[in-house]
Each structure stands twice: as structure tokens, then as C-alpha cells.
Amino acid sequence: MTRNEFDLIRDYFARQPVNRRDVALGIGDDCAITEVPDGCQLVVTTDTLVEGTHFLPSAKASDVAHKALASNLSDLAAMGAMPAWCSLALTLPDSDEAWVAGFCQGFSALAEHFQVQLIGGDTTRGPRSITMTLHGHVPKGQALTRSGAKPGDWIYVTGSLGESQAGLAYVLGKPIVDEARANRLINHHYRAQPRVAAGQALRGIASAAIDISDGLYADLTHILQASDVGAQIEVTRLPISERLLAEVDSETAAQKMALMSGEEYELCFTVPEMHRGTLDTALKHSGTKVQRIGQINGHRALELVSQGQPLDWTLTGWDHFKESNCDGS
Missing domain, CATH: 3.30.1330.10 (PurM-like, N-terminal domain)
Structure with missing residues (x-):
């Protein structure tokens, strides 16, 4: 019926x-x-x-x-x-x-x-x-926004990055060699856990924040534009899981995936130096790991470096159902 x-x-x-x-x-x-x-x-x-x-x-x-x-x-x-x-x-x-x-x-x-x-x-x-x-x-007055980052603030991300894009590759038909690992990555793509508790814990500590739905590189750019600042990211500090490293040919490939992968639903946020000491305490009960990946500056551009050396990488945001070039929801 x-x-x-x-x-x-x-x-x-x-x-x-x-x-x-x-x-x-x-x-x-x-x-x-x-x-x-x-x-x-x-x-x-x-x-x-x-x-x-x-x-x-x-x-x-x-x-x-x-x-x-x-x-x-x-x-x-x-x-x-x-x-x-x-x-x-x-x-x-x-x-x-x-x-x-x-x-x-x-x-x-x-x-x-x-x-x-x-x-x-x-x-x-x-x-x-x-x-x-x-x-x-x-x-009232405590909402996090994209527009509060200042030169000298430190840049953090929650969780690990890149696994959503790796899972999408299997959804789109990438041959499966390790079924258990593939299923975990597919599950990460469809069933990512939003960082609600971490976001609430960051009130009064973070100067700016955004969720990573379009990829870290693209979404951090939104913070820089809204705050009228620049940033330098040290790619060797990007949080990359062993599971992702097992999926790609090199650490460089994993770093690029971590920068471009969208629909991660992790948070990217900035913290003034004066609040760095309270960050771990504030997040203690949220069950969320964070990684410091760079620093805000006044150059009005996003610079990528590896061990302090500039990188000339061409990166894009997340584009739905295109493995090489993904754009968030």
C-alpha cells in the first residue's frame, strides 16, 4: 500500500x-x-x-x-x-x-x-x-565567529584530517585491498562525529573558528578573509592518522589530502598566546584531541611550509564526488 x-x-x-x-x-x-x-x-x-x-x-x-x-x-x-x-x-x-x-x-x-x-x-x-x-x-556575546583572528594567534585543528576523502574514494569504487580499513574510512566519510562539546569549550578561549566542511585549506582561508589577516601552516604538523598514511603513496600525498579533504566536520580555530595554557584544560572533558599547525600573521595570505621551507603547492577545496578535487556541504 x-x-x-x-x-x-x-x-x-x-x-x-x-x-x-x-x-x-x-x-x-x-x-x-x-x-x-x-x-x-x-x-x-x-x-x-x-x-x-x-x-x-x-x-x-x-x-x-x-x-x-x-x-x-x-x-x-x-x-x-x-x-x-x-x-x-x-x-x-x-x-x-x-x-x-x-x-x-x-x-x-x-x-x-x-x-x-x-x-x-x-x-x-x-x-x-x-x-x-x-x-x-x-x-549572549559568546558566539565564536570567523572574524576574530589576530596576528600572533596560534592555529589549531581537532581530530585527524584526510580520512573523509579517503573513504569517499572507496564509495566511488576504488578497489578494496584491506576490507576492514576500507570500511572504517567509508564509515568516517558518512558518519563523522561533529565536535559540539569542543566548540562549547572553546568559548572565551578561541578568537575565531570554523568547521572543516570545504577542506582545511579553503576553510582557513575564510577565517583569514573575515579577519583580514594571513597565516603560515607547517604541513609536517598536520594531524594525519596511520590509517590514512597506509592509503597513499607518500607523506606528501597525505599532507595534501589533509589540506583538501572536505566533510571532515572537525574544527579549525585560532587561540591567542594568553589563552594557550588554558586550552588543554578546557578541552579535557570533550574527549577531543587538538593539534597546533601554524600561526596567524599580518601578511594577508596563506603560506604553506615544510620544516620552515616554503612550498609551492596548488590546492583547491572539496568538490563532491570528484576524488582529486573535493567542495563541502
Whole structure:
């Protein structure tokens, strides 16, 4: 039996594990009603994922849901915000109940982990795409932005870089030699964990921040442009895992992948010298490793060096489903 829009909403989207006290009215009316905590500002982000651009038709619905929500959560993390509510616009070519069930499973698992409540949205017929709008809040005046970096600030990144692009190569059909390693990399591409706790811990410490969705090189450039500064990156300090090194021909190839790989959902941020001593303490309970990779300067350009020697590398951002040249969601 073909299910209509209202059946799908009632049977899947209206039933969810998160029911926040600050939601006065959720799914089921023309609009939702929420309450922003006293002394906080509302933070809002929207991302769209389109089949064939951001994910393949063969992708598991649960993976697509995780990726869609993680993308939005990573944006909130980069602002130091606390996630709260989500609205979802889902466009489907038909009322595929099995796909919707898988999507809801992937969405609910990540939403429950970060206590995000689905408060409304829309479903319609058309080429498969997902648009999520995520709402969060941050103490007034404490949001992290891209525009606060100053000469002398140190540049850090969370986690390790490059594995999302390595996983995408397998998604696109790269021959598998080591199945276990390939599966881990594919999982990293689809199910990256946004650094929400780390973003909140960086409030009052980081001078600027951004999430790595378009690749470190491209996204750090956004900070430099917004802050009207330059930077020098020491590529030998880039956080690269042994798993990635096993995938490529050389350390140089791994370094370039770490600089260009998008959809990592790690954070790149800058820290003034006066706050360096408090960084490790602040991140202690977030379970997030960070690596210092360079320093902000006043040159208004991004310079790459290896052991202090300038590099003449031509790099680009993330381009969906092009292994050599990837662009974030």
C-alpha cells in the first residue's frame, strides 16, 4: 500500500526519542513554538543534501540522515552553540517506507545523542533531497565567529584530517585491498562525529573558528578573509592518522589530502598566546584531541611550509564526488 505524506509524518517523524522542555509546541501544527533560554542568543544554520551531489543513490538512508544532521551540528559547533531544535524538509521520488524508516533510524540516533528535537518540516515529491535547519543557542556575546583572528594567534585543528576523502574514494569504487580499513574510512566519510562539546569549550578561549566542511585549506582561508589577516601552516604538523598514511603513496600525498579533504566536520580555530595554557584544560572533558599547525600573521595570505621551507603547492577545496578535487556541504 502506498503511504501518503501524513501517514509518513505520523508513523515516523512524529515519534522521536527527544522531548525538550523548551519546546512549547512541536510537530502537528502550522508552526512550532520554542523558548530561548534567558541570556542566550538564537543560532540558526541550514544545509541541503542532494542525491547524486552529496550522496549516491546506493547510500544507506541511515548514513544519509547522519550526514545531514552532522553537517548542521558541525556548523553549530563552530559557533560554540548548544544544539536544540531541528526542522526537516524531505523531498522523495516516492513514498518509500523502507527508506524513510532507515532515515529516521539514523536521524534519531544522532539527534538523541545531542538532545536535538525535531519540531517540524515538510515532505514533498521530487528528486531526493534533504534540507535541515538546526537551531541552537549560545550565551549572549559568546558566539565564536570567523572574524576574530589576530596576528600572533596560534592555529589549531581537532581530530585527524584526510580520512573523509579517503573513504569517499572507496564509495566511488576504488578497489578494496584491506576490507576492514576500507570500511572504517567509508564509515568516517558518512558518519563523522561533529565536535559540539569542543566548540562549547572553546568559548572565551578561541578568537575565531570554523568547521572543516570545504577542506582545511579553503576553510582557513575564510577565517583569514573575515579577519583580514594571513597565516603560515607547517604541513609536517598536520594531524594525519596511520590509517590514512597506509592509503597513499607518500607523506606528501597525505599532507595534501589533509589540506583538501572536505566533510571532515572537525574544527579549525585560532587561540591567542594568553589563552594557550588554558586550552588543554578546557578541552579535557570533550574527549577531543587538538593539534597546533601554524600561526596567524599580518601578511594577508596563506603560506604553506615544510620544516620552515616554503612550498609551492596548488590546492583547491572539496568538490563532491570528484576524488582529486573535493567542495563541502
